[in-house]
Amino acid sequence: xxxxKKTTKTRTxxxxxxxxAYDVPQGLTIMKALEYIGYRFIRGIGCRGGFxxxxxxxxxxxxxxxxxxxxxxxxxVEDGMYITLLPYSPMEKPRYNLEEMxxxxxxxxxxxxEIARCVSCNSCTKACPQELEVMDAIQAIxxxxxxxxxxxxxxxxxxxxxSLRCPAEIRHVYVFxxxxxxxxxxxxxxxxxxxxxxxxxxxxKFDAEIEKLMKASIDELKKLYMERDIEKA
Amino acid sequence: xxEGYPLELRKAIRVVEETREERLKKKYRRLTLEERDExxxxxxxxxxxxxxxxxxxxxxxxxxxxxxxADLLEAWPIADPSKIDLSTIDYDVDILIIGGGGAAASAALxxxxxxxxxxxxxxxxxxRFGDANTVKAQGGIQAADRPxxxxxxHYLDTIGGGHFANKPELVRALVMDAPFIIKWLEDxxxxxxxxxxxxxxxxxxxxxxxxxxxxxxxxxxxxxxxxIRDEVLNKGINILEFxxxxxxxxxxxxxxxxxxVLWNLETSEYIIVRSKVxxxxxxxxxxxxxxxxxxxxxxxxxxxxxxxxxxxGANLRDLDSAQYHPTGVAYPEAILGELITEKCRSLxxxxxxxxxxxxxxxxEPRDVVASAIIRxxxxxxxxxxxxxxxxxxxxxxxxxxxxxxxxxxxNLPAMYRxxxxxxxxxxxxxxxxxxxxxxxxxxxxxxxxxxxxxPQGTPIPGLLAAGEVTGGVxxxxxxxxxxxxxxxVFGRRAGMTAARIVKETSSKPKISFKHLxxxxxxxxxxxxxxxxxxxxxxxxxxxNPDYRGKNPYLKILExxx
Ligand SMILES: Cc1cc2nc3c(=O)[nH]c(=O)nc-3n(C[C@H](O)[C@H](O)[C@H](O)COP(=O)(O)OP(=O)(O)OC[C@H]3O[C@@H](n4cnc5c(N)ncnc54)[C@H](O)[C@@H]3O)c2cc1C
Numbered sequence: 001x002x003x004x005k006k007t008t009k010t011r012t013x014x015x016x017x018x019x020x021a022y023d024v025p026q027g028l029t030i031m032k033a034l035e036y037i038g039y040r041f042i043r044g045i046g047c048r049g050g051f052x053x054x055x056x057x058x059x060x061x062x063x064x065x066x067x068x069x070x071x072x073x074x075x076x077v078e079d080g081m082y083i084t085l086l087p088y089s090p091m092e093k094p095r096y097n098l099e100e101m102x103x104x105x106x107x108x109x110x111x112x113x114e115i116a117r118c119v120s121c122n123s124c125t126k127a128c129p130q131e132l133e134v135m136d137a138i139q140a141i142x143x144x145x146x147x148x149x150x151x152x153x154x155x156x157x158x159x160x161x162x163s164l165r166c167p168a169e170i171r172h173v174y175v176f177x178x179x180x181x182x183x184x185x186x187x188x189x190x191x192x193x194x195x196x197x198x199x200x201x202x203x204x205k206f207d208a209e210i211e212k213l214m215k216a217s218i219d220e221l222k223k224l225y226m227e228r229d230i231e232k233a
Numbered sequence: 234x235x236e237g238y239p240l241e242l243r244k245a246i247r248v249v250e251e252t253r254e255e256r257l258k259k260k261y262r263r264l265t266l267e268e269r270d271e272x273x274x275x276x277x278x279x280x281x282x283x284x285x286x287x288x289x290x291x292x293x294x295x296x297x298x299x300x301x302x303a304d305l306l307e308a309w310p311i312a313d314p315s316k317i318d319l320s321t322i323d324y325d326v327d328i329l330i331i332g333g334g335g336a337a338a339s340a341a342l343x344x345x346x347x348x349x350x351x352x353x354x355x356x357x358x359x360x361r362f363g364d365a366n367t368v369k370a371q372g373g374i375q376a377a378d379r380p381x382x383x384x385x386x387h388y389l390d391t392i393g394g395g396h397f398a399n400k401p402e403l404v405r406a407l408v409m410d411a412p413f414i415i416k417w418l419e420d421x422x423x424x425x426x427x428x429x430x431x432x433x434x435x436x437x438x439x440x441x442x443x444x445x446x447x448x449x450x451x452x453x454x455x456x457x458x459x460x461i462r463d464e465v466l467n468k469g470i471n472i473l474e475f476x477x478x479x480x481x482x483x484x485x486x487x488x489x490x491x492x493x494v495l496w497n498l499e500t501s502e503y504i505i506v507r508s509k510v511x512x513x514x515x516x517x518x519x520x521x522x523x524x525x526x527x528x529x530x531x532x533x534x535x536x537x538x539x540x541x542x543x544x545x546g547a548n549l550r551d552l553d554s555a556q557y558h559p560t561g562v563a564y565p566e567a568i569l570g571e572l573i574t575e576k577c578r579s580l581x582x583x584x585x586x587x588x589x590x591x592x593x594x595x596x597e598p599r600d601v602v603a604s605a606i607i608r609x610x611x612x613x614x615x616x617x618x619x620x621x622x623x624x625x626x627x628x629x630x631x632x633x634x635x636x637x638x639x640x641x642x643x644n645l646p647a648m649y650r651x652x653x654x655x656x657x658x659x660x661x662x663x664x665x666x667x668x669x670x671x672x673x674x675x676x677x678x679x680x681x682x683x684x685x686x687x688p689q690g691t692p693i694p695g696l697l698a699a700g701e702v703t704g705g706v707x708x709x710x711x712x713x714x715x716x717x718x719x720x721x722v723f724g725r726r727a728g729m730t731a732a733r734i735v736k737e738t739s740s741k742p743k744i745s746f747k748h749l750x751x752x753x754x755x756x757x758x759x760x761x762x763x764x765x766x767x768x769x770x771x772x773x774x775x776x777n778p779d780y781r782g783k784n785p786y787l788k789i790l791e792x793x794x
Contacts, residue, residue, distance in 0.1 A: 029567045035774040042498045042771065043475065046364030047531040049571045050651060051455055054364055074654055076567055095467045098422055130650065150424065155452060155646055158459070177463050181422030184460070189431030191419055197378045197412040206409070209385045213392075214401040225393035226266055228386065231444055233437045233579060233596060 013079040024077055030057055031072040044087030050074045053159030056086040056129070069127045069161045089160025091171045096178070103186030105144040112175050115141060117168035124162035124172060130155050134162050134172060141179060149176075150183035237656035242564065242665070245587065245616050249626050249663050252589035257634065261583075261594040269601045276604035276611070278524040279554045279709075290755040291543050292688050298552040301521040305540050306549075308767035309756060312480040312494050314746040317503055319482070322492075322744070324506045326355045326471075327735040329493060331478045331538070332514030333358025334365030335454070335717065336700025338461040339724025340512045340731070341470050347732030351469045355506060357495050359477040359515075359533040359770065362465075363458050366516050366531050366701065367720065370454025371574040371647055373436060373446030374721075375714035376411035382443040384408040391715060394440040394598050395674075395708020398551065403706045403723075406681045407715065410722040415447055418721075423460045424449055436579040438713035440598040446714045451574055451647045454717055475499050477533075477770050481511065481541050481696075482744040489694035490545055491742035496770075509738045510695055510731040513538045513685070514724065517673035517701040520772040523555050527570025528670040537768035538702035542677045545696065545748045548688040551675025554709040559584075559602035561669025563624030565655045570669040573627060574648060575599075575713045581635040585626040585663070586614040592625075600710050603668040616665060624665035633660055672711055675704035683727035695742065697730055699723035 012023040015033060024033040031048065035041070046054030055072035062080030072085065094111050101107040109116065115138055124134035133152050140149035158173045166172070200206070213221065238246065264272065274280050286303050288296050298306070328344050330337045337356055344354050356362065377387040387408040392399045415433075419425060426434040426448050435444040449456035465472070475498040482492040482505075490511050495504040515538030519530025528534070539549060560573040578584075578595040584602070586592050586609045593605035609615050610623040617623055629648075633640050641660050642649055652659050677685055677698045684692035700720040707715060 027566055032567070032774070036776065038775050040771070040773055040775050041532070043360070045532050046360055047366075047369050049369055049529070049531075049568070050647070051368045051452070052361075052364050052531070054361060074568075074651075076655070093463075093466050095469065097467070154424065154450065154456075155650075157455065177459060180424055180456075181460060181463065183422075184424040185420070185422035188424060188427060189429065191378075191415070191425065191427060191433050192431050193378045193380060193433070194412055194416045194419070196380075198416060201384065201409055201412065206384045210388055210405050210409070213385065213388055214405060218397050221389070221392065221397055222266065225389055228389060228442050230442045231381070231437065233444070233581070 013077050015077050016082045026077070028077055029073055030075050030077055030083060031055060033077045034072070044072065044085040048073045051157060053157035054087065056089070056159040056161050057083055058086055059083045069129060071129045071159065074129065086161070086164065089163050089173070091163065091174065093174055098181055098185060101182060103146050103182045105141050105146065107182065108141055108175065108178055111178065112171065114168055114170050115175060118142070118170065119168060121167060123165040123167065127161040127165040129159060129161065130157060132156060137176065138170065141175070146179055147183050147187045150180045154180065238662065239619055242616070242618065246663060248587070248589040249585050249628055252585070253628065253631065256583055256585070256591060257631065259591065261591045263594050264597060264601065269597065272604045272608070273600050276607045277600050278526070278557060281524065284524045285553055289759050291752065292546050293549045296549060296552070298549070299523045299555060301523050302518065302536060302539070302552055304765065305536055305767040305769065306543055307756065307759065307761050308765045309753065309761060309763060310480055310544070310749055311766045311768065314749060317494060319505060319744050321505065322507045323504045324355055325741070326506065326508050327353035328355070328510050328512065328731045329506050329508035330354065330356045330512045330514060331493060332516060332700070333360070333362040333474070334514065334516050334700065334720065335367035335458055335461065336514035336720035336724040338458070338465050339721045340514055340699055340728040341465050342461060342468070343725040343728025344732050345468055345470065347729050349732050349735060352471065355471045355473065355508070356465070357473045357476045357478060357493070357506065359475070361474050362472050363462050364531060364533065365458070366534060367458045367717070368455045369529065369531060369572065370717050371451040371572065372438065372576045373448035373453045373714045374415070374457070374717040375438065375441065375445050375712070376415045376447060376718065377408060377443065377445050378412045378415065378433065379435065379443065379445065382445055384411070386442055387411065387445065390441050391712055392708060394712040395710050397708065399708035400705035402681050406726065407706055407719060407722055411718055414718060414721045418457060418460065421460050421464055423456055426450065436576060437596065438579060439575055439596045439602065440712045446579070448576070451576060451645050457717060473504070476504055477537065478541060479768060479770070480746070481545050481748070482507070482746065483545055483748045484742040485745040485747040486743065487694060489742055490696040491744050505744070507741065507744050509742065510697060510734050512727045512731055513542055513677065513696070513698040513702055514700050515702050519670050523670055526557060526668065526670040527561060529558055529561060529570060529572040530670070533771060535769050535772060537770065538698070539676055540768045542685060542696065542698065544752045546687050546693055547685045548678040549676065550678045550704040551709055552704065554674045555670060556599055556672035556674050556711055557603045557668040558671035559599055559606055559668055560627055560666040562664070563622045563667040564618045564665040566620055566622070567655060568651065569622065571651070572669070572671070573664060573666055574645070577627060577629060577632065577645065577648065580632045580640065580644065582631050583628050585628050587616045588614060598710060598712070606666070606668055610667065618665065622667065624667040626663040627666045628663045629659040630661055630663065672716065673701050674707050674709055674711055676701065677703045678705055679703050679723070681726065682730040683723050684730065697727040699727040
């Protein structure tokens with residue numbers, strides 16, 4: 001970075017991890033706080049940016065019975081936080097052939113009959129670090145509204161926290177994966193232009209022009225590049 | 234919970250708000266090539282004299298690379314041949330794929346489509362399958378499929394963006410395969426953003442002359458990875474997670490790459506793999522924090538692939554340039570260096586300095602925009618956070634004003650969520666940004682079949698590579714949306730080439746550490762300290778969570794024997 005660190009006094013908060021209390025600087029994420037106290041992660045960590053779902057955590061705050069969940073890379077430490085890491089949510093991935101399916105709930109229920117056991121307790125929704133309407137999505141599947149289900153849980157990062165909390169023992173991560181692929185393949189309209197363009201490419205329509213660019217001198221290329229028209233953003 | 238911006242930053246935001254009406258009407262002019270050149274040479278870290286040095290060992294000796302990369306290439310292997318027993322092979326396969334991102338998954342599927350049995354393919358990856366840069370990609374993937382666009386334009390945009398240093402035949406493969414790749418993803422069930430009639434919703438990325446970024450909200454890479462990972466699992470391809478490769482193996486007679494030594498992160502045991510073909514798909518180097526920058530990259534982005542390939546004779550190219558994403562998070566500190574997607578600028582958000590002025594057209598190529606931001610901060614027109622990080626504003630609320638209320642929440646949910654968690658509402662407040670280390674522009678040189686080349690241009694038998702670990706496709710600077718494309722195009726080509734080679738190879742190769750003899754002799758000659766070892770596998774942030782002021786990569790993971 002281009003600037004000097006100012007000497008401001010950092011305030012600390014007390015967290016509890018693996019049976020010990022630690023004072024860590026305020027404002028750190030749980031992940032950075034654990035690194036601060038001396039952990040070098042080899043699991044329960046992935047992208048560090050809230051996209052991969054590897055760093056699920058459960059925690060309670062001092063004086064509270066409520067069990068909270070989140071991502072270690074996205075949750076800032078609070079005073080009196082009792083933390084544990086949940087690097088994996090155990091579940092077998094069922095295998096299927098998408099080509100033999102359609103965008104209908106029946107195909108999903110056949111592989112995941114347990115979703116019919118959903119008691120609408122909403123624990124999944126409360127556990128979701130992405131704040132998705134998880135239970136509504138399960139209910140949408142049961143109503144055969146696959147597109148809506150896919151839309152509701154599109155932002156799922158597969159951390160598995162919902163599945164760990166679910167009394168019906170639903171494997172949401174894999175249910176939702178199938179839901180999205182069925183929606184993408186069978187319920188969204190097919191892209192326009194693609195087939196056409198692929199045919200043009202295969203027929204060799206652009207070959208000569210590209211060949212010409214590949215042989216052009218840098219000066220020629222620079223000229224063409226600067227003179228090309230630019231579509232409005 | 235954090236409570237959003239502190240008072241001093243809230244005051245600074247007022248200036249941004251005051252100039253917004255005026256700025257909405259104004260576009261900053263584009264720079265000429267000469268102006269771009271001058272800006273980049275003055276401010277970009279690639280041009281700082283202290284960031285790079287000449288390589289003293291190996292096939293690309295004499296090449297200029299970043300210091301942090303040179304440190305790893307001029308380092309001892311972590312695998313000690315005298316302590317590793319190669320007589321028992323744990324996995325004996327046709328194709329070994331090293332890596333667990335999009336390039337690896339694409340290579341696996343196309344090996345299979347090309348006739349290799351799933352049992353004869355092995356994917357070995359460092360953390361979990363999908364813990365990779367691929368899932369972090371937000372903006373989109375390029376393909377010239379609209380009638381007003383063409384692969385020829387895509388070609389010109391790509392090499393112009395790459396400062397005309399790209400390898401032409403690789404660029405041709407990239408742009409010509411692109412529409413096919415999008416179709417493949419659609420057939421696999423990827424949920425692209427489309428209109429009700431099936432028109433792909435496409436945005437313009439920096440340096441592109443047409444709107445050609447296909448996306449899936451701002452989770453494009455995640456959606457690609459989810460879909461192809463699911464398909465790899467459906468097909469029953471073998472996967473070893475938490476098993477990074479620490480060294481390649483070679484046939485002592487032919488010099489061909491014949492497998493790898495993996496290291497079980499959980500139990501600290503070695504795993505010996507023999508293969509007829511090995512595909513390196515290990516991604517980039519963001520976690521080396523080049524030039525002291527923060528990074529957008531995933532935890533395992535530590536340049537292992539180039540280290541391994543270099544020891545068996547691969548040529549490295551364009552590693553003198555790195556891509557710094559112009560808009561990394563500068564505040565809050567908790568997510569310092571994380572990405573603010575370029576799509577924000579595609580949607581209309583402007584960059585604004587402390588005086589509320591625009592200082593660059595926001596969709597110039599990345600190196601140009603990054604240089605302009607570094608200049609603003611260096612010349613005192615940046616905004617300082619309470620902990621002394623400097624940045625400029627990205628005026629996000631403009632997006633909803635230009636494109637209608639709700640646009641941000643609908644098109645940038647990941648961004649919205651990321652900041653909301655820290656008490657900042659990006660529909661109402663701008664965000665503070667500073668460049669962050671983002672992409673490894675160069676890397677292992679390959680040909681159009683994804684074969685790894687020596688400096689003489691001959692393929693190294695048994696070794697292929699695809700994705701961010703390679704160099705040549707993007708020249709000295711990658712355009713947004715070309716990397717997701719790159720990993721699928723060349724992952725596919727690697728898979729197909731691997732299948733062909735397997736079919737042509739009848740005998741099983743021998744495995745050895747022979748290639749290390751020559752390499753370590755060179756290290757000996759230049760007196761590399763015995764403590765400097767590579768690959769480093771994971772960075773070390775112990776006691777130093779914000780990496781600043783200290784090299785995070787000095788210690789390798791200890792191996793216990
Ligand atoms: C935040 C962010 C946003 C981005 N946005 C875009 C975008 O909008 N559009 C675009 O086109 N590109 C984007 N990119 C770039 C793009 O995502 C990456 O370049 C691309 O996904 C790289 O894919 P890959 O398969 O080559 O590598 P990765 O996806 O990084 O996968 C590499 C894999 O190899 C594994 N690995 C590493 N070392 C070893 C080892 N020694 N042994 C075994 N396994 C190993 C890693 O753990 C990882 O699983 C973005 C990148 C980032 C970081």
